[in-house]
Amino acid sequence: MPAFALPDVFVVAPESTSEFDPAAVAAAGEVIASGPEALYRRLVGDQESEVVFLLARHALKGFCSGDGPANGAREPTGHGGVDAQGGADRIAEETAEVRRRIAALLKPLGEAEPRVREAVLAQRAPLALIGGCWLDSVSQPATQPATVVNHLVRHQFAWRGEGNPRRGLHRLRGRALEDQGVFLPDVTAPDFLSQAEARPLTAWHGAYYLSLARLPATFLPEVFGTHYVMATLGVDELLLGTRPLLAEADLRAALVDYLALAPAPVRSRVCAAVERALALELAHARLLVEVAEWHAGLSLDAQVGRIVARHAPFAGKQHRNVRVGRRPLAERFGDPDFDLGAFVGEFRASPQLKPRAGGCRFLQAIKFGGPMFGIFDEREAATFERWADAVAAGEPPGVAVAPLTAGDGAARALAAAVAAPPSDVRLRPAERGDDRDFLHRLVNIENFPNTLALARAHAEEGLARAEVLFTHGGGGVLTDASWFDYSPVALNERVDRIYWNKLVNPYRPLTKIPDRDEVVFGQKTFALGSMIDGAWAHRIGATGRYTRRSDGMLYSIYADEMGRGDVTKNHITLIYQVLASMGIEVPHLREAAFLDQDELPDHLYGFSLFQLSLALFPDSLYDEILGYNLGIEMFGLGTMRMHEMQKLRHYGFDVAYEEAHLSIDNLSAGHARQSAELIVAYLHDVAKVSGADAVPAHWRRIWRGYASFAYFIEHELVTGLARPESADVII
Template sequence: MPAFALPDTFVVAPLSASEFDPSAAAVAHEMIAAGPESVYHRLVGDQESEAVFLLARHVLNGFLGGVREPTDQDAGAQEADGIAERTAQVHRQISGMLQPLREAEPRVRDAVLAQRAPLALIGGCWLDSVSQPATQPSIVVNHLVRHQFVWRGEGNPRRGLQQLRGRALEDLGVFLPDVTAPDFLRRAEARPLTAWHGAYHLSLARLPTTFLPEVVGTHYVVAALGVDELLLGTRPMVVEADLRAALADYLALAPASVRSRLYAAVTRTLAMELEHVRLLADVAEWHAGLSLDAQVARIVARHAPFAGKQHRNVRVGGRPLTERFGDPDFDLAAFICDLRASPQLRPRDGGCRFLRAIKFGGPMFGIFDEQEAATFQRWAEAIAAGNPPGVELTPNTAGDDAAHALAEAIGALPPEVRLRAAAQSDDREFLHRLVNIENFPNTLALARARAEEGLARAEILFEHGGDGVLTDASWFAYSPSALNERVDRIYWDKLVNPYRPLTEIPDRDEVIFGQKTFALGSMIDGAWAHRIGATGRYTRRSDGMLYSIYADEMGRGDVTKNHITLIYRVLASMGIEVPHIRDTAFLDQDELPDHLYGFSLFQLSLALFPDSLYDEILGYNLGIEMFGLGTMRMHETQKLRRYGFDVAYEEAHLTIDNLSAGHARQSAEIIIAYLHDVAKLSGADAVSSHWERIWRGYASFAYFIEHELVAGLTRHESADVII
């Protein structure tokens, strides 16, 4: 049985095929048939469903299926410096193409910026869940965690990459809703090819372990090219030298087959960014070529569906306005010609009826925004000046040929997809599936059931939790002061004041066995929060605060400080060797006891639902971060030192989880910040239901820690049933 040894040189998932329930195939095909906008919206808005994992497989297969494999002549180009030079050449080419777009008239420039926004505002999404139990403590993944930590504003969402780009767009006059909003792509007037490109990036975010070579290649190219920085005039948050260092380390570790995949991804991503810049140029050219009549036609087309019965007495071209707009064969060009010649646009006393109607006090005030009203003003002035009509409505088809070809490729079933229903399995097999969830998305329903079952069971501690040795999950009404009081009481009464140094140290074998009982949970340290802060969800204070805790658990990208590195160091000091939990060989390990898998299975299941079980994760986080303090940790440290075993893992938690300003205190502050936002957005009455779910999450942690208490309550309940 191959044992895992540090450093972790992981470069790609050991499994390549993925299992899906047959029902997921129909859902994925329905989404693809609905078009690229539907695919984009589903990928950015859903990180929990099985169908989205399959949808991501489709998208990645469509983009990568026809990419040329490197030849022997490409050997030098596959090295980090060779890739950097290719990227620099494309950067120079793109810089020249973007310069005139930035300097275009505001109307055209804004259209270009809006067109790029569906990519700019999801920038870095491919790193959303690259750090996870299956990939840690990999050398390369920790490089990526460092970059992600910077891009996420070091735990402050307002300083994160996506928010900075959003503000840069607004500073330039482009205002768009959040990327998860139903009308985001419509407001950006995103071309189908733009939506497909965004879907590719979002698909990498869903499958980063299976497609890690593609993530690393895409990450380097997109960040090093810096299309969005060139367009927005912002500075890169991660410098090219740092990007290249991560790329070089990955290539040094990767076998030839993986290097070929990365090279292919680099080639594809360079081509995609060039393709999208050309699309932006085509969009700019189309907008620049619009006559004033055509610009007005676009405005009319946007508003015509909302024209109500109040317009029934208004006639244009001899027909009531409501009748014309309601005509299924509505001729927009003819309407603009008729409106041009109508009494509403006829110059009179330095103006016209239509312009007076859309100004303050007029019957149409507020219908058109400031930019639209300015367009109507210029149009009326041109008509008054005798400018001839120019209503040639040429559709915008930028990128449509490439988008159509992609749609065809994406629709095909990926070759490594297996359609089969998930079956109940033993704990070892279930753990393997949860760790490698990208390869077993059909297990998600079972994971949901496991999480919900554990949360429901834990509610018994709402009444009896005060009797816990290390926790107190008994119910109390929420207020910030009440939560802080409970946290302080648990800390002093249960974790610190009971501490007395051990006067007798168990024998060596007993100490080793004790560590084995904790080891499996430690191997997935931080897992409960590894999906927090995904693209479109990193806006609340609580998101940044909880992400910061996760980043700390992973050493903020320093692999030597990564907590999973530390637990493997401890095990190695005891002579305990096991495969990494991602490996199939772990199914056969005989070092760690079987009867304690439940804790890890629950935590991994909970982690897979960071949106729908967000409240519960906050409560669970409080429980697990406080568990790092006090008597238990100090006793374990004493035992380990007695036999010369590594104490790094225990010491790290005693310091970083401290109640003064560490993770334990931060975990309470996260809950307070989150519930403050709930009250502000939904009213004070909404807080109680969210609090109950949060405390249920805390109780679910306590349920696994308080073995004797839970066992006694279970025996008591069983006796009641028998009687």
């Protein structure tokens, strides 16, 4: 049985296939048949369903297949055949050359008139505002504590504003867009793509990047290649005038490390991903140029036609007495064969546009006090004024403009490629198996998305079961999950009481150290949970969800658990150091060989199974994760840790894991205090948005999350209740 040893040289998931329930196929097919916009919306709006994993498989197959439409735009340069440094240098040179080409294409757009530039920026927004999404869950139980993954954690931490959403990449780009006159809803909003007037090819490109976000362990070579190219090219920085948050030297160093560890087939995948990302970005730059040229070529008549088309669907019966070209407006706009060009021509000649003292009737109608005031925004109203002046001056009608079709050929090819069934998919209903099997499936969820329904049921069952401690939790040794009504003061009082009365004041140094075997066995009871340290929060802060203060605070805690990208400070590295100091060797959790390990006790899997199940639902179980986080961060303090350190030191074992938690989880300003503060911040936001009456329901869910942690810790309390339930002994 191969044992895991540091450093972790993981470069790609050991399995490449995925299991799906047959029912997921039809649901995924419906989304794909609805077009790239539907696919983009589902991928950005859903990180919890089996269907979205299958959609990601479809998209990545369509883009990554050797003869796919996203390949072949550039000839492979073969830089996978040289050493890591040389390969990275050649990739850097090629990327720099493409950046120069893109910069030349985009430079004239900066000098375009505002309406044209805004159209270009809006077209790019569906890619700009999901930038870095491929790193959303690259750090996970299956990939930690890999050296190469921690490079990406460091980059993600910078892109997420070091835990402050307002300084994060997406917020900075959003503000830059608004500074230049582009105001769009959130990327998860149903109308985001329509407001951006996104071309199908733009949506397809976004779907590719979002698909990498769903399967980063399986497609880590593609993530690495894409990440280097996108961060180094800096197309959005070129367009928006913002500064890059990552240095090219740091990006190249990470790429060198990855190429050095990767075997030849994986290096080839990285190089193919580099070529693909360069081709996609070059193609999108050209699309932006086409969009700019199309908008710049719009006559005033065509600009008016676009405004009419945008508002016509909302013109109701109030227009029944208004006629243009002898037909009521309500009738014309409701006609499925409505001819926009003919309408604009007839509107030109209509009485509503004829000049008269004080302005034409139409312009009077859209001004303050008129019956149409407020329908058109300032820019639209100004366009109508220029048009009316031009018509009055005798300017002839503008030449009809052909529909915008930029990128449509490539989009059609992608539609066909993505629709074809992926060859790396197996259809079968999920089977939970025993605890070891279930753990393997949860850790490698990218390969077993059909397990998500089982995980959801397992998490809900554990949460419901834990509510017994609302009544009996005060008897806990290390926790107190008994119910109390929320207020910020009450929460902090409870936290302080648990800290002093249960974790600190009872501490007395051990007067007798257990024998060596007992100490080793005790560490084994902790080990499985420690190997997934931070897992409860590893999906927090994904693209489109990193907006609240609590998001940044919880993500920051997770980043700390992972050493903020410094693998020597990564808590999972530390637990493996501790085990190695005791001579305990096991395969990594992600490996199938872990199913056969005989070092860790079988009856302790429940704690990890619950945590991994909870972690897979960061949107729908967000409240519960906040409460669970409070419980686990406070658990790192006081008597238990001090005693463990005393026992480990006595036998010369490594104490780094215990020391790290006793320090970083401190109640003064560490994770324990931050965990309480982020709950207060979150519930403040709930009250501000939904009203104070909404807070109690959210608080109940948060506190059952705390209770669900306590349920696994307080074995004696739980087993002593009138209706005992099984719980794992982890102390």
